[in-house]
Amino acid sequence: MKFTATLLLLLLPAAILPASAALDYERALLKSDPVKAAAEFGKKAEASPDDPWILYNAGVASYAAGDFAQADGFWQKLAGLKMPEELKHRAWFQIGNVSYRLVQDQIESAPDAAVSRLEQSREAFRVALNHQKNHEPTIKNLKLVEGLLERIYAKLAKRLAEESKEEDIDPAIEKLEAAISHARQAESMNPASPVRKQERQEIEKLLGQRxxxxxxxxxxxxxxxxxxxxxxxxxxxxxxxxxxxxxxxxxxxxxxxxxxxxxxxxxxxxxxxxxxxxxxxxxxxxxxxxxxxxxxxxxxxxxxxxxxxxxxxxxxxxxxxxxxxxxxxxxxxxxxxxxxxxHEQAKKGEKEVREALEKLHLKQGDRMAEKGVEQLKEQQPMEALPNLEGALANFEEARQANAENPAIQPRIDRMKALLDPLLTKLGQEAMEMAEGAEAQGDPGQAVEGFEMAESGFGKAVGMNPGNMPAQQGLQGAQAGLARLRSEMARNAEQQAQRDGNDSRNQRSFQSMLSRVKEEDQYREMNARHSRSQRYNEERDRNLRNW
Known part of the structure; x- marks a missing residue:
């Protein structure tokens, strides 16, 4: 199949816009010596790479000299700039022209390689028409490029479809999928063509069979x-x-x-x-x-x-x-x-499993709730916490399995009512520990306390957004953490500066925090053997295990 269409309108000389009276010399030079004119405009473009008029004219000169690659380079740069309105149509029209020129000799010998540039030419002409809708040369050139693309895509589709007949199933399907893509593109260039429609349908039938x-x-x-x-x-x-x-x-x-x-x-x-x-x-x-x-x-x-x-x-x-x-x-x-x-058996199985999950979660939740309540009565809040939280999680899972069971929500509400004040109280105790540690110069222990407080207050607020003490405590814990982390980061930076530029000696924030915690543990070990120890060991141990 030969591509004999000639884009006559693409051969029209690209007129230079009169950007200034100083262009008289260049216009005359363009007629007498296009190559020299291209060199002159190229120098101007190097000196003023952001001037849209100069870039346009440099492209015109290169185009006239037959250097389509250089013309394309100037106009591609121009396309990335903000252009004056009166230049937009001309610029995109020329981009369409030069995109065709760059692959004109490949259309017959290497249509695969020419497609992308022809698609670019087509798109450029379409953009040009947006800026000047009834420009006859642009309309004709667009139709000519679309005609070329239609025939190329049809040729590629037919070739791949024929090759697929000699292939095994999987590679044949790959080729037919590519062939259909090409056939559909060919049809999109000429939707009214019964030939293109039939070609596409035949390839679709082949693909369906494979x-x-x-x-x-x-x-x-x-x-x-x-x-x-x-x-x-x-x-x-x-x-x-x-x-x-x-x-x-x-x-x-x-x-x-x-x-x-x-x-x-x-x-x-x-x-x-x-x-x-x-x-x-x-x-x-x-x-x-x-x-x-x-x-x-x-x-x-x-x-x-x-x-x-x-x-x-x-x-x-x-x-x-x-x-x-x-x-x-x-x-x-x-x-x-x-x-x-x-599927009846699947529906039956789903129903049975949901019922089993509901019963299992309720049974497990009731056990954990009973144990947690008993631990609260025995003044063991830290031991009660995981049981109450586990009970709540089980009840919520049971509700997910069967949202229609009216007995589940009261269980959930009861657990939240128990956990809300418990988490708030534990958060407050952790805050006291953190503030005390900060006052005594123990940032590692203070950070742990603020983190525990943040966790407790956050859970309490999640269960009861109206819990004002928990809201205030959460804000305080977050502020304390931000303050300590900022201070420790500054200390780490100062330490790194003291250690010099040797990267092996520089300490990150995390290594600094680890070192501080090690120092705290050493001081704590000594303090536990001191008669002047001032804090409640039992409470401290419980909070650390939280």
Missing amino acids: LDERAAREERIADTRNPEARREDFPPEALNQPYVQNTQKNPDESPEIADARERYNKALTDFQQAQTLNAADQGAKDGEKRVQEKLANFLTKAGQAEQRQAGTEAAQENIESAVEDYHQALNHFEEAQGVKPE
Whole structure:
């Protein structure tokens, strides 16, 4: 296929704009000696690289001298500047011209290489038309460039489609996908062409057929790895793993199980894509339904296996493992319904797992709540804290499993009512410890105290935004931390300056903090053997364990 179209309008000389009367000499020189004129304008462009008029004229001179690459360089720089309104159309028109000129000789011999510049030429002409809508030369040049692009894209599409017939499935699909992209671009250049439409449809049909072949291959391989297809139970190594396609993220999962999942999903995707290319592809429709059924059954089977294992663990009071397995089973049942929304066994499994999770979380939450309340009565607030927080977390998980249970919210409210004042009190005690340590010159211990106070007050405010003492305490703790960290950073900087420029001796903020804490620990060890120790050891130990 030869590209014989000639862009006559691209041969028109690019007129120099009369930026000043001093251009008379250059205009005359341009007519008599374009190469010398290009050199003169090039010097001006070097001296005034941000002058849009000079850059434009330098490009004009280079274009007239036949140095299209240099002209393109000047006009590309011009495109990055703020241009006067009267220059915009001319500049973009010339960019369209020179972009074509740069690849004019490649259109026949190397169309792949010419495409990007022709696309740039097309876009430049379109921009030029935005600034002067009815400019006839721009309109004609745009049509000519689009005609070239249409034929190039059609040629590339046909070549790739023919090559795909000699390829195996996977490389053939890659080539056909590229061919369709080219065919669609060719059609976009001439939407009314029945020829381009037919070419695109033929390639889409070819791609659909190869996608059907690949989907069938993936389905067959998945069947050989699928216990459900072989009417077997899932092996133990397939359990306790969330549904993932990337098996590298799940190294303990059975490779066969993971591979079956991934291949079913690939097959499903290919069958669906084939139908978007050819709505009449009955094989793809049947394949999609068949793989949906297999994948949904596969995921449901995995969920049921995890559900059984979770039930065994729950009966053995292995609560943590049971909860984990129930959640993984829930993921599988939900995944199965995502593939096939009306899958009865998956819906049944989801309902049963949610009920089991609700009961398990309520049971565990009630236990922890009872223990935490008893510890509060025994004046053991630090021991009560993790139990009360654990109870709250379990009740919230139970609510997530069944938001309709009216007995859950009162439990949540009760835990928050107990935790709110407890966290506030512990935050206040941590603040007292931090302020005392700061006053005694122990910044490491002070930072720990302020961090504990910030945590306690922050949790209290999160549960009860109207808790004013906790709000004020949180602000105070954050201010204390900012103050100490700033001071320690200054100390670190001063120490680094004292140590000189040797990078091995410079201390970062973190190393400075570590050193301060080591010094604090040494002083604390000595203080514990001193009869003049002034703080409550029991409270201090509890706060440090928080």
